[in-house]
Amino acid sequence: MLEISRLDVYYGVIRALHSVSLHVGKGEIVTLIGANGAGKSTTLRTVSGLLRPLAGEILFEGEDITDMPPHRRVALGIVQVPEGRRVFPQMSVGENLDLGAYARKDKAGIKQDLERVFSLFPILAERRKQAAGTLSGGQQQMLAIGRALMARPRLLLMDEPSLGLAPLIVKDIFHVIAEIRKQGVTVLLVEQNAHMALSIADRGYVLETGRVTLSGPAKELMANEEVKKAYLGG
Amino acid sequence: MAGSKCQPANLLTGLVFLADWLQQLTIGIVLGSVYALIALGYTMVYGVLRLINFAHGDVYMLGAFFGYFAANALRTAEHPSLWRAAAVFLIAMGLCALVGMTIERFAYRPLRQAPRLTALITAIGVSFLLEYGGQLVFGADPKSFPDVIETKPVVEWEYKGSFLIITNTQVVIVVVAFALMLLLRFIVLHTKIGKAMRAVAQDREAAALMGVNTDAVISFTFALGSALAAAGGILISLYQPSIDPLMGVLPGLKAFVAAVLGGIGNIPGAVLGGLLMGLAETFVIANTLWLPPILMRLGMAKESASGVDISNYADAIAFLILIVVLLVRPSGLLGSVQREKV
Ligand SMILES: Nc1ncnc2c1ncn2[C@@H]1O[C@H](COP(=O)(O)OP(=O)(O)OP(=O)(O)O)[C@@H](O)[C@H]1O
Ligand SMILES: [Mg+2]
Numbered sequence: 153m154l155e156i157s158r159l160d161v162y163y164g165v166i167r168a169l170h171s172v173s174l175h176v177g178k179g180e181i182v183t184l185i186g187a188n189g190a191g192k193s194t195t196l197r198t199v200s201g202l203l204r205p206l207a208g209e210i211l212f213e214g215e216d217i218t219d220m221p222p223h224r225r226v227a228l229g230i231v232q233v234p235e236g237r238r239v240f241p242q243m244s245v246g247e248n249l250d251l252g253a254y255a256r257k258d259k260a261g262i263k264q265d266l267e268r269v270f271s272l273f274p275i276l277a278e279r280r281k282q283a284a285g286t287l288s289g290g291q292q293q294m295l296a297i298g299r300a301l302m303a304r305p306r307l308l309l310m311d312e313p314s315l316g317l318a319p320l321i322v323k324d325i326f327h328v329i330a331e332i333r334k335q336g337v338t339v340l341l342v343e344q345n346a347h348m349a350l351s352i353a354d355r356g357y358v359l360e361t362g363r364v365t366l367s368g369p370a371k372e373l374m375a376n377e378e379v380k381k382a383y384l385g386g
Numbered sequence: 387m388a389g390s391k392c393q394p395a396n397l398l399t400g401l402v403f404l405a406d407w408l409q410q411l412t413i414g415i416v417l418g419s420v421y422a423l424i425a426l427g428y429t430m431v432y433g434v435l436r437l438i439n440f441a442h443g444d445v446y447m448l449g450a451f452f453g454y455f456a457a458n459a460l461r462t463a464e465h466p467s468l469w470r471a472a473a474v475f476l477i478a479m480g481l482c483a484l485v486g487m488t489i490e491r492f493a494y495r496p497l498r499q500a501p502r503l504t505a506l507i508t509a510i511g512v513s514f515l516l517e518y519g520g521q522l523v524f525g526a527d528p529k530s531f532p533d534v535i536e537t538k539p540v541v542e543w544e545y546k547g548s549f550l551i552i553t554n555t556q557v558v559i560v561v562v563a564f565a566l567m568l569l570l571r572f573i574v575l576h577t578k579i580g581k582a583m584r585a586v587a588q589d590r591e592a593a594a595l596m597g598v599n600t601d602a603v604i605s606f607t608f609a610l611g612s613a614l615a616a617a618g619g620i621l622i623s624l625y626q627p628s629i630d631p632l633m634g635v636l637p638g639l640k641a642f643v644a645a646v647l648g649g650i651g652n653i654p655g656a657v658l659g660g661l662l663m664g665l666a667e668t669f670v671i672a673n674t675l676w677l678p679p680i681l682m683r684l685g686m687a688k689e690s691a692s693g694v695d696i697s698n699y700a701d702a703i704a705f706l707i708l709i710v711v712l713l714v715r716p717s718g719l720l721g722s723v724q725r726e727k728v
Contacts, residue, residue, distance in 0.1 A: 202591055226597030238592040240585050251585050254578070255597030303597060 153178045153338050154199065154230075154307055159208035161191075161198050168194040170362045171208070176307065181329070181339040183349040183370065185383055186359035192342040193235050195359070196309045199340070200232045201225050212307070227255045229306030233313060235342075237296040241285025245276055248284050248295055252302025261304070269298040272328060290321040297328060308332065311342045326352055346383035350374045358383075405545040410668050416556045416625065418664020419563035423618035424641035425648070425656035425663075426570060427486075427611025433587035433651040434607045436502065440509040441489055442615060443638015444516035445482050449616025450629045451524055452478035454531050463532040471534050475562075478620055479613035486612025487605050495601070513638075520631030531627035534620075559621045566617055567657055570610065574653060583607055587651065636701060640667070643708040649721020658719060663707070670703045 154176040161169040168191050176182045186192050197203045199210060201222035209218045217225055239248050249269060253262045270277040273294040279287060284295055293313055300308060310329070314322040326348055333339055343349035350356055350370040358366035358379060366379065373379050424446050431439045456477040457463070460470045493512050497505045541552035574580040582603045585593035594600050622637070623629055644663040648655025711718060 200595055202594065221599070221601075222594040223597045223599040226595065232595045234592060234595060238589055238595075240588045240592065242588055243581075243584060247581060251581060251593070251596045251598070254582065299596070 153180075153213055154340065155211040156195075156199065157209055157211075159195070159198060159210070160206045161194050161203055162206055163194075168362050169198070169205070172359070172362070172364055173208075174357050174364060174367070176338055176340050178338055179333070179336065180355065181333050181341060181353045183341045183343055183346075183353035183356045184359055185343055185346040185349055185356060185379075187382070188344070189361075190359040191362040192359055193311055194362075196232060196234075196311050196340070196342055199225075199309060200230060223255065226303055229304070230309065231300045231303040231305035231307070232309040233296045233300045233311065235311035235315065237289075237292045239284040239287075239292050239295050239299065241283065243284055244281050245284055245287070245295055246280045248299050249276070249302050252299035253304075255303060262302070265302055265304060269301050272301075272331065273298050290317050290324075293317060293321075293325060294328075297325070297332075301332070305337055307338045307340065309340050309342075312344060313341075314343065314345045314348060322348065346379070347374075347385075403548060405543055405548040405550040408543075408550045409548075411665070412550070412552050412556060414665035414668035415661065416559050416664070417668060418661035419560050420618045420622050420660075421637065421641045421644050421663045422657045422660025423563050423566065423614045423621070424637060425644040425660045426567070426653065427615045428642050428645040429648070429650055429653060429656040430583070430607050430611045432645070433653075434583060434590070434604050435494065435505075437494060437505050438509060438642065439489075439494075439608075439611075440506070440638075440642075441493075441512040441516055442611065443634035443636075443641065444513050444520070445486055445489075445612045445634070446615040446619040446637060446641075447520060447629070447631060447634030448485055448516065449478045449482045449612075449619030450531070450623045450633065451520070451529075451619075451631075452481045452616065453534075453620035453623060454529060454629060457532045457534050462534045466533065466536055474534055475617060475620055478616045482612040482616035482619075483609035486608035486615075490605055490608040495604075517631055517635070524631055526631060528628040528630040531623040531629055533627075534624055537624075555624050559625060562617065562621060566614060570614065571653070573610070579603065579606055639705075640701075643705065646708060646718055647711050649718030652718065652720045655718055655720035666703055666707060667701075 156175065157173045159169050159172045160167065172191070172195060174182070174184070174195075184192050184195060194203065198205055201217070201220060201224075205218065209216055211217070212225070212228060212230060215228075217228070217230075220228075240251065243251070249266060253265070256262055275291055276295060276298055279291065284292065287295060297310075297313065313325050313329070317325065322345070329339060329341065330352055341349055341353060350373055353370040355368065356370050356373045357364050358373070366373065366376065368376075374384070424442065427442050427445070428439065431437060431442070453474050456474045457470075460473055462470045462474060489512055493508050494505060497508060535555060535558060537553050537555045539551050540554050540557060541550060543550040572580075574583060582593065582598045583606070585596065585598055586600050586603045586607075590600055593603070618637075619629075619634075640663055641660060644659035645656045646659070647662060648657070648659030715721075
C-alpha cells in the first residue's frame with residue numbers, strides 16, 4: 153500500500169534520513185522504532201508531505217505522491233496523528249473533529265464516523281463543547297486519534313501516541329489501535345515504547361540516526377538480542 | 387451655605403458640554419470603525435502567517451482609488467442610488483481582494499520558509515511599491531472623491547450653545563463597517579473556510595494534516611482582509627473626500643497600532659482597538675475645545691488659561707498608546723497571554 157524507497161531528507165544542511173526504504177502492506181500494522189532523534193518523525197512528516205525529500209520516492213497504491221501537497225494526500229486517505237497530539241487548543245472538541253473531516257463531502261458518512269468516534273471515546277462526546285486545550289493529555293490524544301479517524305483514513309500514521317501518558321491510558325490507546333486495524337485501516341506506528349509497539353505490530357523497522365538498520369516480523373525483532381538491548385531494556 | 391450650593395452647580399455646568407461630548411463620541415466612533423476595518427486585515431494576516439503586512443494600509447488606499455474610478459464610471463454623483471453605491475463597494479472590494487491575493491502569492495509566499503525579518507522587509511518594500519507606484523499611476527495630487535450619497539444631517543441638536551450634528555454619511559459609515567464586521571464574524575465562526583482559517587492560525591501544520599489546503603486559506607485570508615480595507619477606504623472617502631496615493635500611510639499605521647492594542651491575532655481585539663484608537667484620537671483633538679473651559683469652571687484653571695494646543699499631536703497619540711500598551715500588556719487588551727511559538 154505504501155512504498156518508500158531510498159528517501160533522503162534534510163533540514164537545511166543536516167541530513168535526517170539516509171536512503172530510507174520501507175513498505176507497508178494493506179491491513180498491516182507496521183512499527184518504526186528508534187531512539188530520540190533517529191528520524192522517525194521525519195519519516196512520517198515526509199510521508200504526509202510536510203517535508204519534501206531531496207531524493208527518493210513515495211508510492212501510495214502505486215501512485216507516485218512524492219511531490220503531492222499534504223492536503224491532497226489526506227484526500228487519498230493518508231492521515232497522520234502527529235507527535236505531541238497537536239489538537240487545535242482554542243477550538244472545541246466538536247470543531248476539532250469537524251476539521252478531521254475537512255476533506256470529505258459525504259455528510260451521512262461523516263455523521264456515521266462521528267458516532268463511531270464517540271463510541272470509541274465516550275469522553276469526547278461528553279466534552280464536545282469544551283475547548284481542546286483544556287483536556288488532559290490522554291483526552292487530547294484520544295481527540296487527536298478521533299480527529300484523524302474522522303478523515304476516514306486508509307493509511308493511519310501515528311507518531312508516538314503513547315508519549316507522556318499514564319500506563320493505563322497507554323493500554324487503552326493500544327487497544328484502540330488494534331480496534332482501528334480490525335476496521336480495515338492500515339497503520340504505520342512510530343513508537344519509543346518498543347515493547348508495546350512490537351507486541352501489536354505485524355512487522356517492524358529499526359531506525360538509527362536516519363538509517364534503517366534492521367527490519368522483520370515483529371516477533372523476530374522482539375527476540376533479537378540487539379533490539380532487546382537497545383530498545384526493550386535488556 | 388454658599389459652598390454647598392456651589393458643588394452641584396459646578397457639576398451641572400459640565401453638562402453644557404454634553405452636545406460637544408456626544409459630537410466627539412460620534413466622530414470617534416466613525417473614525418474608529420474605519421480603523422477597526424483596517425485593523426482586522428492586519429490581525430487576520432498576522433494570525434495565519436505571523437507577518438505584519440505593512441502594505442495593508444496601501445491596499446486601503448487602493449480601495450479608495452478603485453472606489454473613485456468605479457463611482458466616476460457609474461456616475462454616482464449625478465445619479466445617486468443604493469445599487470450604484472453597492473456596486474462601487476463591491477467593485478473596489480473585489481479588486482482589492484485580488485490585489486491582496488497577488489501580493490501574498492508573489493511577495494510573501496516565496497518567503498514562507500525564510501526568516502521573518504526577510505518577510506517584514508519585503509512587506510515594507512511592497513508598501514513603498516504601492517505608494518510610489520500609486521503616485522506614478524494616479525498622480526501625486528489629491529483627487530476629489532465623487533459623491534456617492536448625498537450628505538445631510540439626521541440629528542441636529544443644540545444644547546446651551548454647543549452643537550451635535552450627525553450626518554447620514556456618518557451613520558452609513560458606522561452601519562456598513564459593523565455590518566461587514568458581523569459578516570466577517572459569521573465567516574470566521576460558522577463557515578468551513580472560517581474554521582480552516584482558525585485552524586491554520588492555531589497550528590498550520592496540523593491543519594495541513596487535516597486536509598486543509600493551507601496556501602488557499604492564507605490566500606483567502608488576504609482577500610478577506612484586503613476587501614475590508616477597501617471598504618474602509620471608500621467609507622473614509624465619503625467623509626473626507628480627498629484621496630491621494632499616500633493616504634494609507636497614517637491610517638495604516640494607526641490601524642496596526644489598533645490591532646496590537648487589541649491583541650494582534652485576535653479578531654474582536656482588532657475591533658476594540660480600532661474603536662479605542664478613533665476615540666482617543668478624536669478626544670485628543672477635541673481636548674483643546676472642551677478641557678480648558680471645564681477646568682476653568684471647576685476652578686482648576688484660571689480664566690486666562692488657554693490650555694496647551696495638543697491637537698497637532700493627535701497622530702502621535704497612536705504611537706504613545708502603542709508604547710504604553712507594549713510596556714504594560716505586551717499581548718494587548720484581548721490577546722492571549724501565551725507565549726508565541728517560534
Ligand atoms: N526542524 C528541524 N530542524 C533541524 N533539525 C531537525 C528538525 N527536526 C528534527 N531535526 C533533526 O533531525 C533528526 C531526526 O529528528 P526526528 O524528529 O525525525 O527524530 P525522532 O526519531 O522523531 O525523535 P523523537 O523520538 O525525539 O521524536 C534529529 O537529529 C533532529 O535533531
Ligand atoms: Mg519524533
